[in-house]
Amino acid sequence: xxxxxxxxxxxxxxxxxxxxxxxxxxxxxxxxxxxxxxxxxxxxxxxxxxxxxxxxxxxxxxxxxxxxxxxxxxxxxxxxxxxxxxxxxxxxxxxxxxxxxxxxxxxxxxxxxxxxxxxxxxxxxxxxxxxxxxxxxxxxxxxxxxxxxxxxxxxxxxxxxxxxxxxxxxxxxxxxxxxxxxxxxxxxxxxxxxxxxxxxxxxxxxxxxxxxxxxxxxxxxxxxxxxxxxxxxxxxxxxxxxxxxxxxxxxxxxxxxxxxxxxxxxxxxxxxxxxxxxxxxxxxxxxxxxxxxxxxxxxxxxxxxxxxxxxxxxxxxxxxxxxxxxxxxxxxxxxxxxxxxxxxxxxxxxxxxxxxxxxxxxxxxxxxxxxxxxxxxxxxxxx
Amino acid sequence: xxxxxxxxxxxxxxxxxxxxxxxxxxxxxxxxxxxxxxxxxxxxxxxxxxxxxxxxxxxxxxxxxxxxxxxxxxxxxxxxxxxxxxxxxxxxxxxxxxxxxxxxxxxxxxxxxxxxxxxxxxxxxxxxxxxxxxxxxxxxxxxxxxxxxxxxxxxxxxxxxxxxxxxxxxxxxxxxxxxxxxxxxxxxxxxxxxxxxxxxxxxxxxxxxxxxxxxxxxxxxxxxxxxxxxxxxxxxxxxxxxxxxxxxxxxxxxxxxxxxxxxxxxxxxxxxxxxxxxxxxxxxxxxxxxxxxxxxxxxxxxxxxxxxxxxxxxxxxxxxxxxxxxxxxxxxxxxxxxxxxxxxxxxxxxxxxxxxxxxxxxxxxxxxxxxxxxxxxxxxxxx
Numbered sequence: 125x126x127x128x129x130x131x132x133x134x135x136x137x138x139x140x141x142x143x144x145x146x147x148x149x150x151x152x153x154x155x156x157x158x159x160x161x162x163x164x165x166x167x168x169x170x171x172x173x174x175x176x177x178x179x180x181x182x183x184x185x186x187x188x189x190x191x192x193x194x195x196x197x198x199x200x201x202x203x204x205x206x207x208x209x210x211x212x213x214x215x216x217x218x219x220x221x222x223x224x225x226x227x228x229x230x231x232x233x234x235x236x237x238x239x240x241x242x243x244x245x246x247x248x249x250x251x252x253x254x255x256x257x258x259x260x261x262x263x264x265x266x267x268x269x270x271x272x273x274x275x276x277x278x279x280x281x282x283x284x285x286x287x288x289x290x291x292x293x294x295x296x297x298x299x300x301x302x303x304x305x306x307x308x309x310x311x312x313x314x315x316x317x318x319x320x321x322x323x324x325x326x327x328x329x330x331x332x333x334x335x336x337x338x339x340x341x342x343x344x345x346x347x348x349x350x351x352x353x354x355x356x357x358x359x360x361x362x363x364x365x366x367x368x369x370x371x372x373x374x375x376x377x378x379x380x381x382x383x384x385x386x387x388x389x390x391x392x393x394x395x396x397x398x399x400x401x402x403x404x405x406x407x408x409x410x411x412x413x414x415x416x417x418x419x420x421x422x423x424x425x426x427x428x429x430x431x432x433x434x435x436x437x438x439x440x441x442x443x444x445x446x447x448x449x450x451x452x453x454x455x456x457x458x459x460x461x462x463x464x465x466x467x468x469x470x471x472x473x474x475x476x477x478x479x480x481x482x483x484x485x486x487x488x489x490x491x492x493x494x495x496x497x498x499x500x501x502x503x504x505x506x507x
Numbered sequence: 508x509x510x511x512x513x514x515x516x517x518x519x520x521x522x523x524x525x526x527x528x529x530x531x532x533x534x535x536x537x538x539x540x541x542x543x544x545x546x547x548x549x550x551x552x553x554x555x556x557x558x559x560x561x562x563x564x565x566x567x568x569x570x571x572x573x574x575x576x577x578x579x580x581x582x583x584x585x586x587x588x589x590x591x592x593x594x595x596x597x598x599x600x601x602x603x604x605x606x607x608x609x610x611x612x613x614x615x616x617x618x619x620x621x622x623x624x625x626x627x628x629x630x631x632x633x634x635x636x637x638x639x640x641x642x643x644x645x646x647x648x649x650x651x652x653x654x655x656x657x658x659x660x661x662x663x664x665x666x667x668x669x670x671x672x673x674x675x676x677x678x679x680x681x682x683x684x685x686x687x688x689x690x691x692x693x694x695x696x697x698x699x700x701x702x703x704x705x706x707x708x709x710x711x712x713x714x715x716x717x718x719x720x721x722x723x724x725x726x727x728x729x730x731x732x733x734x735x736x737x738x739x740x741x742x743x744x745x746x747x748x749x750x751x752x753x754x755x756x757x758x759x760x761x762x763x764x765x766x767x768x769x770x771x772x773x774x775x776x777x778x779x780x781x782x783x784x785x786x787x788x789x790x791x792x793x794x795x796x797x798x799x800x801x802x803x804x805x806x807x808x809x810x811x812x813x814x815x816x817x818x819x820x821x822x823x824x825x826x827x828x829x830x831x832x833x834x835x836x837x838x839x840x841x842x843x844x845x846x847x848x849x850x851x852x853x854x855x856x857x858x859x860x861x862x863x864x865x866x867x868x869x870x871x872x873x874x875x876x877x878x879x880x881x882x883x884x885x886x887x888x889x890x
Contacts, residue, residue: 144765249765309744309774310736316775317732320782323768324725326709331768342707346729349700353693358834361692367805380803382527382632384795385706385714389802391692392699399703412767419772420763422750451741451834 126196127207129156129183133223136261140218146248149232153262154216154223155179158199159207161268167507168268169210170259171195172276172283175351175414176406178222181214182207197489204498209507210272218258219250219413227409228334245331245409252279252421256286260294273505274440275299277486278453279414282421285461288438289423295440297505299497302450302486304457305431305464306422311452314354315415318347322408331409340408345399347411352398357449357482365391431460432467441471443500445493447485448478473500509579510590512539512566516606519644523601529631532615536645537599537606538562541582542590544651550890551651552593553642554578555659555666558734558797559789561605564597565590580872587881592890593655601641602633602796610792611717627792628714635662635804639669643677656888657823658682660869661836662797665804668844671821672806678823680888682880685833685869687840688814688847689805694835697737698798701730705791714792723791728782730794735781740832740865748774814843815850824854826883828876830868831861856883 133154140148156179161168171181173194182193182200199205199212216224227247234240263271274287274295281303288298307315322328325343329336356364368390372379380388387393427433442465446458455476465472477493479485485493516537523531539562544551554564556577565576565583582588582595599607610630617623646654657670657678664686671681690698705711708726712719739747751773755762763771770776810816825848829841838859848855860876862868868876 143761144763145759146765245767249767306750308741309748309750309772310739310741312750312772313732313736313744313774313778316772316778317729317736319767320732320779321704321729324728345707346700346704349696349703350733353696353700356693358691358693361696365692367689367692367695376528378526378803378808380527382529382803384628384632384702384792384799389692389695389699391696395696395699396703409767416767420761420765425761 126192126200127158127183128186129158129180129193131156131179131185131223134262134265136258140254140258140261142248142254143251144249148218148225148248151218151225151258152223153218153258155262156181156183156214158182158212159210161211161266162507165268166270166272167210168263168266168271169205169212169273169275170263170271170287171199171212171214172255172259172274172280173214173217174276174278174280175418176402178220179214179216179224180222181212194487197494198497204494205275205501210501213262213266215259215262217250217255219247219410219417221407221410226407227331227413228407239335240332242334243409244334247409247413249416250413251417252282252286253290255417256283256290259283260291263294270294270296272507273297273299273501275301276303277301278303278483279418282418286421286423288440289434292437292439297443298438298440299443299445299500300458300461301445302447302453302483303461304453305424305460307419312419314350315419318350319412319415321346321350322411328408331412333408339403341403344403344406344408344411345396348402348406349395349399352395354452355482355484357451357480359449359480360482361391363480365389365394431464435461435464435470436468438465438468438470441504442473443497443504444472444474445486445496446476447481447483448476449480450483450485452483509575509583510541510566511569512541512563512576514539514562514568514606517645517648519641523637523641523644525631525637526634527632531601531608531631534601534608534641535606536601536641538645539564539566539597541565541595542593544594544649545890548651549653549655550593551646551649551654552588552595552656552658553646553654553670554582554595554597555638555642555657555663556597556600557659557661557663558801559785561603562597562599562607563605564595577870580877581880587877588658588884593884596645596649598642598645600633600638602630602793602800604790604793609790610714610796611790622718623715625717627717630792630796632799633796634800635665635669636673638800639666639673642666643674646677653677653679655890656680656682656884658684659686660684661686661866662801665801669804669806671823672817675820675822680826681821681823682826682828682883683841683844684828685830685836685866686844687836688807688843690802695802697733698802701733702795702798704729704733705794711791714795716791722786724786727786727789727791727794728779731782731785731789732778735778737835738865738867740834740863742832742863743865744774746863748772748777814847818844818847818853819851821848821851821853824887825856826880826887827855827857828869828879829859830864830866831859832863833866833868835866
């Protein structure tokens with residue numbers, strides 16, 4: 125049984141200038157903290173979330189014992205990131221749909237005579253850099269000048285990278301897991317298909333579906349199904365599902381139902397279930413915003429694509445972790461980061477974990493992985 | 508300039524019993540032939556098509572010089588499969604939408620008082636085995652007892668495999684390219700997402716959209732975009748498109764438009780174009796049927812999953828070809844076929860071509876690949 129977590133939120137009245145040139149007039153950040161900030165405020169660890177996660181990183185809610193944080197195996201008392209030692213902060217990013225200001229919230233710039241009270245598709249495009257700036261303001265308010273560590277997987281790893289470039293003096297350690305210095309064309313392609321599925325759903329209503337009392341559930345389902353395929357490896361899909369039928373019929377030799385629309389294989393059942401579940405809680409505009417933030421992230425762009433010159437800005441020590449069967453953010457992408465750091469003689473530990481689970485591995489209980497992170501925090505990260 | 512091809516068709520009045528237990532009352536096969544059948548009818552080569560191709564395999568139409576067959580680089584006078592020597596047959600499969608009987612055709616079993624005159628979603632589910640049976644009848648009518656070779660890539664390779672198992676005495680050589688003995692869970696997963704995109708398009712109308720005068724174009728676009736991602740390798744996507752923007756804006760430092768819906772990257776533009784084009788000509792019910800035929804194909808299922816026991820039925824000599832960057836039907840899947848053949852001491856040549864183009868490579872002009880097929884036909888396949 126994990127500990128009790130308590131969601132908090134903070135309102136920021138000062139506008140946030142965004143990378144796009146737009147700005148956000150006042151915004152709220154939802155966050156959680158675990159453990160105790162020490163007297164010199166030197167033991168803070170910031171956790172950055174990926175596409176569909178939130179500030180609820182670890183523990184469970186007092187009134188919802190089943191609602192356990194998404195990285196509860198990693199963070200908590202006695203866990204690899206030990207909250208007996210570190211003050212851990214989880215924060216929901218702006219544009220998301222779990223408590224921080226996002227497309228579902230009231231748009232302060234909406235004309236008073238408009239039926240459109242919520243942002244919807246008018247929520248400004250936000251980038252990884254914008255998220256980091258918003259997170260930095262939260263740290264300012266909490267009185268934390270320098271983080272013992274920033275840490276994240278996937279898109280969370282991109283925010284971690286960006287922290288070391290935007291605020292090099294404020295990060296002692298960066299833990300970048302299952303991530304990449306930018307998206308490949310194939311990564312962007314998968315995002316684009318998911319976005320088109322959402323945007324072309326007739327119930328998307330150009331991103332202003334709230335006023336219509338509907339949700340583009342068809343599009344969200346397709347988006348999530350595509351996502352799930354890319355989170356898993358071919359190997360783990362074969363071992364978990366293979367060609368197993370959901371319910372073989374007995375009156376023919378193959379056991380097939382011979383139907384184009386009914387569920388025939390277990391993998392179909394799994395994907396439909398994941399898609400259905402996701403479409404009931406995730407916001408379609410948030411999906412567009414977050415996948416775009418992924419697409420846009422490319423810190424080396426400002427240095428003509430030279431990642432080594434880019435990483436020269438960073439002062440943190442790094443732990444970089446990848447997983448052999450992750451084809452979404454393959455080990456080769458992590459090695460690009462490691463090489464750029466070594467080119468700058470930065471301290472970097474790199475581990476390529478031989479795990480079968482694909483991109484999902486960064487959330488799972490592989491003991492070699494968890495022990496590695498534990499050893500890094502125990503031995504390298506001073507509180 | 509290639510030669511002139513002439514589409515033909517043949518009507519079969521005798522019902523075709525299908526693997527599902529249903530049967531098809533009379534059907535038409537569209538086909539083309541190139542070259543001349545020799546006196547003892549021993550020089551016929553059958554070409555099987557994959558998902559979205561047709562009987563128009565090579566040459567161009569007299570009135571449409573731009574309409575060149577999909578494997579024109581492989582087949583024709585002086586080409587690797589030389590029509591000066593071989594009598595080549597391309598046939599469109601039943602359930603498809605290019606001339607053979609399919610979902611767009613009149614349903615002879617439709618009640619006379621129904622508005623639904625076309626099959627639509629009532630077209631029976633067809634399998635690779637059914638297609639091979641239909642192709643065999645066409646050969647009967649053409650007086651061809653034994654094929655010099657059957658040949659196909661991807662799903663066409665599955666039909667080729669099936670020929671050697673269903674009609675072992677009728678095939679001297681089998682050329683199986685970029686194929687697999689069955690789909691993996693990941694393959695099925697991609698098919699399922701594409702089908703869900705089509706089926707949940709409100710204009711699909713449960714597969715009876717013809718009567719409504721609409722087409723589920725949104726779903727077809729998504730299906731095709733997903734398909735295209737899986738046809739290409741990550742490498743070739745990066746070298747062709749990378750992170751290139753379609754039209755960089757000049758008033759900000761990143762060049763991004765900062766939009767969730769506009770096209771930003773070249774890869775997005777490419778995918779949308781492919782999706783749009785496909786949705787104008789391909790039939791949605793055909794897409795469901797053909798992806799299901801892919802899912803169902805699993806000849807080893809009848810032998811408890813033992814591919815070696817399965818391939819013991821085959822008598823043909825084999826050429827098996829795979830491409831290193833094909834992640835849809837990876838070389839490992841071709842090697843399963845090769846091993847099963849070797850277990851049975853069959854004659855098999857195997858080549859793994861180091862090509863960057865992914866699954867698409869089987870349609871492209873790689874000289875090592877084309878020369879390999881040429882050498883096989885020149886030296887092994889007697890007319």
